[in-house]
Amino acid sequence: MQSVRIAGVGSTAFGVYPERTGRDLFAEAARVAIADSGVPRTDIDRLCYGNFVGTIAEQQGHQGPLMAAAAGVNIPATRYESACASGGVALRSGVEAVQTGTADVVLVGGMERMTNLSTDRATAGLAMAADDLYESRAGVTFPGAYALMARAYIDEFGGTREDLAAVAVKNHDHALDNDYAQFQREISVADVVDAPIVADPLGLYDACPLTDGASAVVLVSDRYAERHDVNTPIAITGSGQGTDTLALQDRSSLVRTPATERAASDAYADAGITPNAVDLLEVHDCFTIAEVLALEGLGLYDTGTALTAAAEGDTTSDGELPVNLSGGLKAKGHPVGATGVSQVVELSKLLRGDHANSDAVDDASVAVAHNAGGTVASAVVHVLEASR
Amino acid sequence: MQSVRIAGVGSTAFGVYPERTGRDLFAEAARVAIADSGVPRTDIDRLCYGNFVGTIAEQQGHQGPLMAAAAGVNIPATRYESACASGGVALRSGVEAVQTGTADVVLVGGMERMTNLSTDRATAGLAMAADDLYESRAGVTFPGAYALMARAYIDEFGGTREDLAAVAVKNHDHALDNDYAQFQREISVADVVDAPIVADPLGLYDACPLTDGASAVVLVSDRYAERHDVNTPIAITGSGQGTDTLALQDRSSLVRTPATERAASDAYADAGITPNAVDLLEVHDCFTIAEVLALEGLGLYDTGTALTAAAEGDTTSDGELPVNLSGGLKAKGHPVGATGVSQVVELSKLLRGDHANSDAVDDASVAVAHNAGGTVASAVVHVLEASR
Numbered sequence: 001m002q003s004v005r006i007a008g009v010g011s012t013a014f015g016v017y018p019e020r021t022g023r024d025l026f027a028e029a030a031r032v033a034i035a036d037s038g039v040p041r042t043d044i045d046r047l048c049y050g051n052f053v054g055t056i057a058e059q060q061g062h063q064g065p066l067m068a069a070a071a072g073v074n075i076p077a078t079r080y081e082s083a084c085a086s087g088g089v090a091l092r093s094g095v096e097a098v099q100t101g102t103a104d105v106v107l108v109g110g111m112e113r114m115t116n117l118s119t120d121r122a123t124a125g126l127a128m129a130a131d132d133l134y135e136s137r138a139g140v141t142f143p144g145a146y147a148l149m150a151r152a153y154i155d156e157f158g159g160t161r162e163d164l165a166a167v168a169v170k171n172h173d174h175a176l177d178n179d180y181a182q183f184q185r186e187i188s189v190a191d192v193v194d195a196p197i198v199a200d201p202l203g204l205y206d207a208c209p210l211t212d213g214a215s216a217v218v219l220v221s222d223r224y225a226e227r228h229d230v231n232t233p234i235a236i237t238g239s240g241q242g243t244d245t246l247a248l249q250d251r252s253s254l255v256r257t258p259a260t261e262r263a264a265s266d267a268y269a270d271a272g273i274t275p276n277a278v279d280l281l282e283v284h285d286c287f288t289i290a291e292v293l294a295l296e297g298l299g300l301y302d303t304g305t306a307l308t309a310a311a312e313g314d315t316t317s318d319g320e321l322p323v324n325l326s327g328g329l330k331a332k333g334h335p336v337g338a339t340g341v342s343q344v345v346e347l348s349k350l351l352r353g354d355h356a357n358s359d360a361v362d363d364a365s366v367a368v369a370h371n372a373g374g375t376v377a378s379a380v381v382h383v384l385e386a387s388r
Numbered sequence: 389m390q391s392v393r394i395a396g397v398g399s400t401a402f403g404v405y406p407e408r409t410g411r412d413l414f415a416e417a418a419r420v421a422i423a424d425s426g427v428p429r430t431d432i433d434r435l436c437y438g439n440f441v442g443t444i445a446e447q448q449g450h451q452g453p454l455m456a457a458a459a460g461v462n463i464p465a466t467r468y469e470s471a472c473a474s475g476g477v478a479l480r481s482g483v484e485a486v487q488t489g490t491a492d493v494v495l496v497g498g499m500e501r502m503t504n505l506s507t508d509r510a511t512a513g514l515a516m517a518a519d520d521l522y523e524s525r526a527g528v529t530f531p532g533a534y535a536l537m538a539r540a541y542i543d544e545f546g547g548t549r550e551d552l553a554a555v556a557v558k559n560h561d562h563a564l565d566n567d568y569a570q571f572q573r574e575i576s577v578a579d580v581v582d583a584p585i586v587a588d589p590l591g592l593y594d595a596c597p598l599t600d601g602a603s604a605v606v607l608v609s610d611r612y613a614e615r616h617d618v619n620t621p622i623a624i625t626g627s628g629q630g631t632d633t634l635a636l637q638d639r640s641s642l643v644r645t646p647a648t649e650r651a652a653s654d655a656y657a658d659a660g661i662t663p664n665a666v667d668l669l670e671v672h673d674c675f676t677i678a679e680v681l682a683l684e685g686l687g688l689y690d691t692g693t694a695l696t697a698a699a700e701g702d703t704t705s706d707g708e709l710p711v712n713l714s715g716g717l718k719a720k721g722h723p724v725g726a727t728g729v730s731q732v733v734e735l736s737k738l739l740r741g742d743h744a745n746s747d748a749v750d751d752a753s754v755a756v757a758h759n760a761g762g763t764v765a766s767a768v769v770h771v772l773e774a775s776r
Contacts, residue, residue, distance in 0.1 A: 021521065055443050059524065061516035062471035065631045065647075065765040069638070076629035076650075077766075078477045081467045083450040089466045093481065100488035128449035133409065136447065241434075241464035243453045250457070259453075262464075377453040378465075 002221040004098045005232030006384070007105075008037025009345040014182045014213035014333035016115045022051075022058050023070040025214040026111040029338075030071035033107070033216035033345075038230060044218070045103035047077035048094040050086030050110035051337035053125040057113045071107060071216075083129030084286060086110060087215070087340025088241075088371030088380030094219050095239045095382065104224040109216035110337035122210050126336075129374040131247035143207055143287070145248055145375045147199035150289035152254035154201065157304035161201050163311035165192035167288040168205050168330050170316050175327025177356035180346075182211050182333030192288075206288040211333030215342035234348050238271025238383030240264060246377045255304075259379035260297030260370065267368075268299075271383040275299040279364035280321070280350065282343035284372035284379075285328040291315075294370050295323065298381065317360040325350055325357040340371035340380060351386040390609040392486045393620030394772070395493075396425025397733040402570045402601035402721035404503045410439075410446050410602075411458040414499040417602035417726075418459035421495070421733075425606035426618055432606070433491035435465035436482040438474030438498035439725035441513040445501045459495060459604075471517030472674060474498060475603070475728025476629075476759030476768030482607050483627045483770065492612040497604035498730075500723035510598050514724075517762040519635035531595055531675070533636055533763045535587035538677035540642035542589065545692035549589050551699040553580035555676040556593050556718050558704050563715025565744035568734075570599050570721030580676075594676040599721030603730035622736050626659025626771030628652060634765045643692075647767035648685030648758065655756075656687075659771040663687040667752035668709070668738065670731035672760035672767075673716040679703075682758050683711065686769070705748040713738055713745040728759030728768060739774040 010032025012025050026049075034041060047068045054060045064077035080090040087110035094106035114122055127136040130145060150164065169189055175181035187205060195204040225232045242262030245251055268274060275298060283298070285291035295306040300321060309315065315323035326332045326346035329339060347367040349355035367384040398420025400413050414437075422429060435456045442448045452465035468478040475498035482494035502510055515524040518533060538552065557577055563569035575593060583592040613620045630650030633639055656662060666688060673679035683694040688709065697703065703711035714720045714734035717727060735755040737743035755772040 052449060053443070055441070055516050058520055059512075059516055060520045061440060061469060062518075062634060062762050062765060064470055065762070066519065066634050068631055069633050075631060077631045078481075078629075079469045081449060081469055082452055093466075096485070096488070096490055100484070100490060102484055102488060124447070128443050128447055130450075131454065132446055132448045241466075243456055243463060243465045245457050246450060246454050374450050374453070377450065 001099055002101050002223060004095050004236040005220050005222060005225050006217055006234040006236065006348050007039055007220045007230050007232050008033045008218040009348045010036055011180055011215040011342055011345050012213045013180045014211050014335055017212040018116060022054060022060065022111050022113050023066055025212065026067045026109060027070040029214035029216040030107060030109055033218050037218035039105055039218055039220065041073050044073050044075055044105045044107050046075050046097065047073065047107045048080060048090040049077060050080050050090035050340060052081060052083055052086045052112060053336065056121065056125045057117055067109065082378040083373035084336050085340055085371045085373030085378040085380050086337045091340055091344060091382065092239050092241055092380050095236050098219050098221045104221045106219045107216060108219060108341055109214065110341040111214035112335035112337040113212045114210040114335060115212050134247045134249060143199040143202055146287040146289055147202045148248060149254050149375065150201050153289060156255055159307040161193050162189050163307050164206060164288040165189040166311045167285060167291045168192050171285060171324050171328040171330040174317055174325050174357060175331035178327050178332060181327040181331050182209060183331045202287055208286050208329035208334040211335040213333060213335035213338050215338040215345050217341060217344055233386055234351050235385050236382055237385045238267035240266030240270060240381045242379045244377045246374055248375055257293050257297040257376040259376050260294060260372065263379040263381040264298045267381040267383050273366060273383060277366045278368050279366050280325060280361050281323050281368045281370065282326060282347055283323060283370040285324055285330050286334060298368065298370060317357060322360055325360060343369040343371060344382065347384050351384060389487055390489050390611060392483050392624040393608050393610060393613050394605055394622040394624065394736050395427055395608045395618050395620050396421045396606040397736045398424055399568055399603040399730055399733050400601045401568045402599050402723055405600040406504060410442060410448065410499050410501050411454055413600065413602040414455045414497060415458040417604040418495060418497055421604035421606050427493055427606055427608065429461050432461050432463055432493045432495050434463050434485065435461065435495045436468060436478040437465060438468050438478035438728060440469060440471055440474045440500060441724065444509065444513045445505055455497065470766040471761035472724050473728055473759045473761030473766040473768050474725040479728055479732060479770065480627050480629055480768050483624050486607050486609045492609045494607045495604060496607060496729055497602065498725035498728060499602035500725040501600045502598040502723060503600050522635045522637060531587040531590055534675040534677055535590045536636060537642050537763065538589050541677060544643055547695040549581050550577050551695050552594060552676040553577040554699045555673060555679045556580050559673060559712050559716040559718040562705055562713050562745060563719035566715050566720060569715040569719050570597060571719045590675055596674050596717035596722040599723040601721060601723035601726050603726040603733050605729060605732055621774060622739050623773050624770055625773045626655035628654030628658060628769045630767045632765045634762055636763055645681050645685040645764040645767065647764050648682060648760065651767040651769040652686045655769040655771050661754060661771060665754045666756050667754050668713060668749050669711050669756045669758065670714060670735055671711060671758040673712055673718050674722060686756065686758060705745060710748055713748060731757040731759060732770065735772050739772060
């Protein structure tokens with residue numbers, strides 16, 4: 001088994017780019033990641049690429065070969081799609097290829113254009129992550145689905161809209177100095193609570209925005225890094241994936257996410273760690289409640305306790321367990337296919353010490369990335385470790 | 389490195405199913421494949437699944453978890469998309485997982501519903517496999533793109549519409565006894581040549597149809613087969629993937645398919661064979677010219693000679709090198725995401741001796757499956773070998 005090292009990372013700033021194409025965004029992220037790695041383009045063995053709604057946003061399927069060309073490489077290239085976990089499953093495939101020795105150098109990336117869609121079309125596009133027959137056609141949108149989960153959580157364990165708001169306030173605060181974030185703007189609990197309700201109890205500021213952007217990482221094997229003297233301070237030591245039913249109605253509980261539990265359990269076992277070892281995380285906070293469920297599914301908080309912990313400041317940059325120091329999906333933005341890759345870009349920079357928020361975690365060595373699709377019908381977890 | 393064995397195969401009959409959902413089609417194919425394998429559902433480690441236009445045909449993305457549930461398994465499940473090679477890349481990922489020991493039992497499958505789309509929407513959906521900026525918006529459809537390739541081929545190497553027609557006539561002939569084929573109907577060279585022109589020189593019968601259907605295979609490792617006494621007469625001994633630019637205009641030649649050449653070269657090297665060893669093939673004949681280009685890219689005919697060989701009957705069931713004994717995409721049908729998996733279903737049955745056309749290849753032991761996406765911007769090749 002080869003050790004999987006992160007040789008380079010790159011992202012576009014996340015935001016609104018009506019004038020840029022998907023291939024243009026990905027070309028930038030890949031160029032930065034490849035330059036950061038110092039690995040010659042010609043050494044790259046394959047491209048694992050995540051994208052969700054490109055067929056709707058740009059009438060463009062078959063983006064694997066297209067993005068390989070945009071990155072300036074002529075190599076086997078495949079698109080992976082697991083809704084909002086598309087980037088995460090692409091990453092997992094690249095990690096497996098390096099772990100098993102199938103490839104020595106893998107370019108992993110993701111891209112999404114969302115803001116060129118009208119809100120109606122974006123909502124319809126995102127709804128394709130849910131069960132068309134039993135959810136979407138019945139009028140369930142994603143804010144609606146997560147609102148059901150939030151309502152069930154508060155019914156079962158208590159908590160308030162203010163507690164949920166703490167998650168969004170924290171993530172906006174974390175993004176203040178992150179130039180790659182879509183929103184570098186402070187918000188207050190009152191802003192969140194007073195915002196228009198989207199699907200009760202979730203308001204506008206409980207939800208992540210529509211975002212354009214791309215991210216990429218260059219993974220190399222241990223043997224490659226040694227032979228070519230490539231600087232790889234961060235390793236991906238664990239990877240796991242879990243699956244659940246698409247439709248909420250088919251699940252036994254709305255307040256647990258077994259797909260995350262399975263992905264985390266496999267990733268921790270792969271890395272040989274327990275949740276206690278984790279110093280910081282990027283988790284999939286498409287809605288405030290999603291961050292709460294993620295932290296419980298990942299085994300970092302007991303079921304029913306993560307909302308209170310968030311409200312008490314545990315997960316802020318100066319709390320015990322900083323979560324989403326990038327700003328998360330909420331403030332950094334959520335270009336769907338890029339998100340799972342972007343989490344690893346941000347964690348790498350945080351662990352390497354060249355992130356705006358690195359000071360908050362200067363003793364950290366173990367980080368976890370958690371990317372989810374749909375209402376966590378797909379979940380992918382990766383463990384990153386710094387050698388410092 | 390584990391040997392990859394085919395434990396079971398299954399398909400729906402290919403055809404037109406307005407009354408069936410995608411999950412229903414896939415459930416049937418998976419059920420048949422799992423039953424054929426004798427492997428308990430609970431032993432399956434992951435699902436690798438191919439689909440192309442589900443977001444258009446059924447407003448359904450995120451089909452990995454959906455199809456895992458349809459197959460009755462709760463396991464990590466990922467959708468792969470490389471246009472018409474979606475099934476092939478899903479298969480390749482499953483093969484790699486077993487080869488490397490990452491998984492012992494993988495369910496690989498693919499599904500597509502095409503016939504519920506109007507011809508206009510299906511054409512627009514398929515066009516998403518091409519370059520939206522530089523081809524689709526300029527009016528290039530897939531029949532148009534392949535017509536350019538056919539015209540270039542005939543200009544450079546000679547040949548006639550009658551020669552191309554021989555490919556379609558042969559594939560219809562092969563499908564006559566295949567109950568899984570969409571068309572079990574003889575056609576003549578005159579039928580092909582007299583059919584309405586779609587894009588000169590290609591007519592209606594040079595093109596494969598729109599099709600609904602699903603296919604699945606159960607792959608197991610050698611160690612699993614031995615421990616569980618699973619009957620696995622066929623092995624997948626080689627796998628390769630190649631990529632090219634999406635847009636034809638970016639290529640140096642319209643009559644060569646470097647993605648197929650790369651995929652074949654890697655698959656043969658993996659299997660330790662040369663093209664001479666190949667006894668029969670299923671290749672991606674979305675248009676008659678595509679079969680010709682495939683056979684040359686696979687190294688079975690020199691460039692510029694496969695069209696003549698087809699016209700002379702080399703590739704018929706009683707020729708030297710039977711090609712598309714299933715009926716191919718032309719007559720068996722082309723439910724896009726299923727096609728790359730279906731080729732392996734058909735070849736397995738042919739090699740096992742339980743296919744309607746097995747008699748034509750009763751001495752055969754080495755078979756090749758070739759699945760292509762777009763105008764061969766993606767190609768995937770697998771080598772199957774029978775132990776007989």
